[in-house]
Amino acid sequence: EDQVTQSPEALRLQEGESSSLNCSYTVSGLRGLFWYRQDPGKGPEFLFTLYSAGEEKEKERLKATLTKKESFLHITAPKPEDSATYLCAVGDQKLVFGQGTRLTINP
Amino acid sequence: NAGVMQNPRHLVRRRGQEARLRCSPMKGHSHVYWYRQLPEEGLKFMVYLQKENIIDESGMPKERFSAEFPKEGPSILRIQQVVRGDSAAYFCASSPPGLAGRNEQFFGPGTRLTVL
Numbered sequence: 001e002d003q004v005t006q007s008p009e010a011l012r013l014q015e016g017e018s019s020s021l022n023c024s025y026t027v028s029g030l031r032g033l034f035w036y037r038q039d040p041g042k043g044p045e046f047l048f049t050l051y052s053a054g055e056e057k058e059k060e061r062l063k064a065t066l067t068k069k070e071s072f073l074h075i076t077a078p079k080p081e082d083s084a085t086y087l088c089a090v091g092d093q094k095l096v097f098g099q100g101t102r103l104t105i106n107p
Numbered sequence: 108n109a110g111v112m113q114n115p116r117h118l119v120r121r122r123g124q125e126a127r128l129r130c131s132p133m134k135g136h137s138h139v140y141w142y143r144q145l146p147e148e149g150l151k152f153m154v155y156l157q158k159e160n161i162i163d164e165s166g167m168p169k170e171r172f173s174a175e176f177p178k179e180g181p182s183i184l185r186i187q188q189v190v191r192g193d194s195a196a197y198f199c200a201s202s203p204p205g206l207a208g209r210n211e212q213f214f215g216p217g218t219r220l221t222v223l
Contacts, residue, residue, distance in 0.1 A: 043214035
């Protein structure tokens with residue numbers, strides 16, 4: 001059974017302070033690793049899909065990387081509007097989600 | 108290009124009543140997925156449907172829950188005889204036709220069900 005563990009559970013940063021979120025996974029065969037952002041009271045917003053170890057994708061201040069065991073979401077010089085819960089998931093039609101990392105960026 | 112639409116956004120039911128949640132996928136998408144997010148818990152897969160077919164319902168509770176995606180109209184998640192434990196946010200997602208696993212799922216805003 002696929003499993004996803006995200007760390008830390010919560011992270012507070014000052015504006016401009018770069019950091020990384022971790023997503024460790026256990027799968028029988030990786031069919032895709034997905035990153036989403038979720039704001040309070042809203043649905044998850046798609047960010048990235050990664051399919052193979054070594055793959056990297058970037059969007060504005062976010063960069064996602066993938067190894068055979070884990071994925072990192074790197075946040076460079078974050079702004080308060082980057083505050084949200086970041087979710088990691090694995091699978092194909094049946095996504096298995098981690099518990100998420102609650103990120104707070106203080107001005 | 109409208110995203111995934113869900114209604115109602117908030118639904119209040121008393122124990123024993125029925126809840127019907129509707130989902131209209133993004134234009135051009137023929138795959139629909141339902142997930143549930145219980146308070147303080149992560150998103151859990153419930154069911155995957157294509158038009159007129161249930162493909163994977165491995166996450167659906169065995170009783171009281173059913174889902175459909177008819178040829179015409181939205182996908183419906185139906186919960187009969189609701190109990191307090193059904194209170195949660197229910198999210199629908201859709202993806203375009205093609206090889207599953209190579210298409211991202213796009214989520215709607217969710218329906219927040221409260222059972223009194």
